[in-house]
Amino acid sequence: MSAEQNANLFTPFFSTKKDGQGIGLTLVREIMLNHGFEFSLKTVADQQTEFVIYF
Numbered sequence: 001m002s003a004e005q006n007a008n009l010f011t012p013f014f015s016t017k018k019d020g021q022g023i024g025l026t027l028v029r030e031i032m033l034n035h036g037f038e039f040s041l042k043t044v045a046d047q048q049t050e051f052v053i054y055f
Contacts, residue, residue, distance in 0.1 A: 001049045009041065 008014040010029045015022035038054040
């Protein structure tokens with residue numbers, strides 16, 4: 001994941017897909033935060049990014 005993609009991942013209406021709407025991860029983030037979940041996102045290797053939810 002590029003630095004730009006990483007920085008904009010949870011930005012409403014940001015998408016890397018041609019026909020993407022960019023609302024899915026924004027919605028997921030809001031749900032997790034509203035329910036008190038913590039999460040992390042990090043690139044661990046070339047073309048490998050981990051998204052972890054702590055509950």
